[in-house]
Amino acid sequence: MQQSSSGSIPLRQFGRHPVKISALGLGGHHLGDAADEKAAIQIVQEAVDGGITFFDNCWEYRRGKTELWMGAGLKGRRDKVFLMTKTCPHGRDASLALQMLEESLHRLQTDHLDLWQVHGMAFDNDPELFIRPNGAAEALTKAKKDGKVRFVGFTGHQNFKVHLAMLNTGFPFDSAQMPLNVFDSNFRSFEQQVLPELNKRGIAALGMKPFSGHGDAIGAGVLTAQESLRYAMSLPVSTTITGIDSLEILHQNLRIAQNFTPMQAVEMTALRDRCKASAADGRYELYKLSLKFDNPESRIAHGFPLDTQQSEVRDMLGAEQNTGHPFPEKHF
Amino acid sequence: MGSAHDPNRRNFLKHAAILGAAPFFPEGHMPKQQPQAEQVPSGVVPKKQLGHTGVQVSALGLGGYHLGSVGTDRAALEIVAKALDHGINFFDSCWEYQDGLSEERLGKALQGKRDRAFLMTKVCSHGRDKSVAMRMLEESLRRLQTDHLDLWQIHEVVYDNDPDLIFAPNGAAEALSAAKQQGKVRFVGFTGHKDPSIHLRMLEHKFPFDTVQMPLNCFDASFRSFETEVLPEVTRRGMAALGMKSLGGSGEMVSHGAITAHEGLRYAMSLPVATTISGIDTMEVLDQNLQVAVNFQPLTAAEMQNLRDRSRYFASDGRFELFKMTTKYDGKVGRQQHHFPTEQELPL
Numbered sequence: 001m002q003q004s005s006s007g008s009i010p011l012r013q014f015g016r017h018p019v020k021i022s023a024l025g026l027g028g029h030h031l032g033d034a035a036d037e038k039a040a041i042q043i044v045q046e047a048v049d050g051g052i053t054f055f056d057n058c059w060e061y062r063r064g065k066t067e068l069w070m071g072a073g074l075k076g077r078r079d080k081v082f083l084m085t086k087t088c089p090h091g092r093d094a095s096l097a098l099q100m101l102e103e104s105l106h107r108l109q110t111d112h113l114d115l116w117q118v119h120g121m122a123f124d125n126d127p128e129l130f131i132r133p134n135g136a137a138e139a140l141t142k143a144k145k146d147g148k149v150r151f152v153g154f155t156g157h158q159n160f161k162v163h164l165a166m167l168n169t170g171f172p173f174d175s176a177q178m179p180l181n182v183f184d185s186n187f188r189s190f191e192q193q194v195l196p197e198l199n200k201r202g203i204a205a206l207g208m209k210p211f212s213g214h215g216d217a218i219g220a221g222v223l224t225a226q227e228s229l230r231y232a233m234s235l236p237v238s239t240t241i242t243g244i245d246s247l248e249i250l251h252q253n254l255r256i257a258q259n260f261t262p263m264q265a266v267e268m269t270a271l272r273d274r275c276k277a278s279a280a281d282g283r284y285e286l287y288k289l290s291l292k293f294d295n296p297e298s299r300i301a302h303g304f305p306l307d308t309q310q311s312e313v314r315d316m317l318g319a320e321q322n323t324g325h326p327f328p329e330k331h332f
Numbered sequence: 333m334g335s336a337h338d339p340n341r342r343n344f345l346k347h348a349a350i351l352g353a354a355p356f357f358p359e360g361h362m363p364k365q366q367p368q369a370e371q372v373p374s375g376v377v378p379k380k381q382l383g384h385t386g387v388q389v390s391a392l393g394l395g396g397y398h399l400g401s402v403g404t405d406r407a408a409l410e411i412v413a414k415a416l417d418h419g420i421n422f423f424d425s426c427w428e429y430q431d432g433l434s435e436e437r438l439g440k441a442l443q444g445k446r447d448r449a450f451l452m453t454k455v456c457s458h459g460r461d462k463s464v465a466m467r468m469l470e471e472s473l474r475r476l477q478t479d480h481l482d483l484w485q486i487h488e489v490v491y492d493n494d495p496d497l498i499f500a501p502n503g504a505a506e507a508l509s510a511a512k513q514q515g516k517v518r519f520v521g522f523t524g525h526k527d528p529s530i531h532l533r534m535l536e537h538k539f540p541f542d543t544v545q546m547p548l549n550c551f552d553a554s555f556r557s558f559e560t561e562v563l564p565e566v567t568r569r570g571m572a573a574l575g576m577k578s579l580g581g582s583g584e585m586v587s588h589g590a591i592t593a594h595e596g597l598r599y600a601m602s603l604p605v606a607t608t609i610s611g612i613d614t615m616e617v618l619d620q621n622l623q624v625a626v627n628f629q630p631l632t633a634a635e636m637q638n639l640r641d642r643s644r645y646f647a648s649d650g651r652f653e654l655f656k657m658t659t660k661y662d663g664k665v666g667r668q669q670h671h672f673p674t675e676q677e678l679p680l
Binding site for chain 2: 128278280286292
């Protein structure tokens with residue numbers, strides 16, 4: 001195994017701001033799949049050493065476990081990274097969002113975030129609920145004013161129309177996160193519909209799901225992991241966030257990112273054409289077509305049913321600290 | 333609608349209750365109390381024109397999926413007999429419902445009564461060739477014990493590339509034409525529950541569909557709306573609109589208390605459709621529907637607006653129209669053909 005202990009990854013500008021972040025970002029959700037806390041800490045530390053500065057997380061991932069692990073991994077390294085986490089009010093009030101912020105800061109062992117995003121804009125009425133009086137928009141503004149977060153944004157993976165509606169609220173976002181991969185380019189496309197808008201407005205575009213979720217297309221032999229990640233990183237984005245749950249995956253992605261040269265336009269077109277037929281019904285982008293990737297917290301807040309077979313739902317239902325409410329407890 | 337009777341449903345509801353997710357009702361959103369069990373009035377379900385075909389069908393149609401999920405053959409046959417007695421002549425089924433059980437039951441129930449029924453079933457080639465569709469037609473005719481269908485529709489046009497596959501050379505559209513020409517079916521159409529844009533792309537092909545089936549209910553009016561986007565197009569082209577999912581497919585709208593069953597059905601039947609196909613799996617549900625449909629009086633425009641306004645609070649994220657939002661109602665055969673995970677692997 002090639003070691004990537006002191007590499008460097010290209011840095012890119014964070015939207016309209018004179019701040020640089022690494023072109024590859026470490027996704028927080030998969031960190032929860034690491035063998036244990038020690039393994040997760042090692043992933044985080046080696047990622048920093050390998051040149052990754054962008055760290056992603058979320059209040060609701062694994063009921064807080066991934067924030068705790070990332071906080072432990074970044075101890076003593078906080079000033080080397082651009083730290084992002086997300087808040088999960090899912091349509092509920094600003095006060096709830098701010099309560100989640102305090103909990104995230106506590107778990108991440110820091111007094112401020114570089115970026116705080118509203119998580120999982122999925123449902124058609126989410127933009128309306130976000131911008132309403134006393135909605136999450138007010139929390140973003142307050143947190144920024146209080147100096148607890150430097151920048152603010154939103155994320156979502158279901159429907160590009162919801163992203164466009166978020167932009168049309170007129171709120172001054174610094175970033176927006178979305179799935180960007182070669183399958184997306186051919187199916188209900190964020191790349192076609194949202195990315196140009198962000199570039200035009202100077203909002204930092206953060207790509208995710210470069211392997212279209214769980215990498216099923218790579219398993220089926222449609223394309224390679226390297227092609228997938230290179231395609232996503234070649235788009236006009238500030239960073240591409242990728243899930244890393246082992247040192248092996250970290251080293252694989254670091255190698256691609258450290259030696260990164262963008263694909264030529266003609267290569268990108270050829271890859272889009274190759275994937276077109278299997279992209280057309282969305283089979284490799286189930287996150288756009290089902291509730292598969294939507295967090296149970298969000299489903300509950302919106303009155304959607306739960307899939308009790310899903311591991312996250314089982315975790316939630318079985319959690320010792322489950323009080324019967326999807327709200328954080330004031331235990332810190 | 334593979335999982336309209338999902339055995340997990342009760343679990344969902346139970347957990348939702350544990351988690352305190354039962355919907356709360358803001359001021360003015362509470363539905364009126366359902367009146368206590370009424371008798372079915374004497375009279376019949378009125379007939380309506382089926383588009384430009386010159387044929388009339390009953391304003392309420394009997395849905396085939398639920399017929400296939402009735403506990404016993406005998407109970408299913410009794411439902412069909414009573415429906416016929418009250419003037420229902422539109423009968424829906426589908427090649428893939430319960431692996432043929434729905435069609436077989438309908439065939440038995442209509443023995444000796446075939447000429448009293450307007451019989452529809454659907455073909456499930458899901459992107460495959462004309463020959464597959466024609467083979468399914470023969471199988472449907474055999475199960476239904478008849479030599480012709482009144483209406484044959486392409487089932488479950490719900491995947492984004494379905495229109496391309498259906499109109500590809502040697503695709504299902506050619507099967508519809510051939511079957512009509514051979515006199516095996518009188519009329520043809522298509523159906524789907526997912527997205528108005530997919531229906532509109534089907535219509536762009538200028539194929540002479542006689543019917544178009546779609547979900548129509550008071551929630552649809554505020555969310556990815558077939559009523560707003562597709563129904564006027566279908567009507568303008570002289571095709572017959574067939575409504576379904578008047579209560580959202582599994583009645584979540586009613587069980588969560590957002591509307592009453594009578595309100596939901598009355599709204600759907602008041603739209604400019606030829607018929608509203610309703611899933612009926614017990615005599616109680618049949619009676620409940622007949623209370624609305626016998627001597628049917630449409631809602632006024634103001635009453636319809638009132639119901640839309642009241643529903644909007646619940647409708648705007650799609651929570652009661654999961655068939656548009658998730659794969660929950662997408663059937664087994666279509667998933668296989670499109671390389672999607674099974675219902676067990678991807679229930680929502």
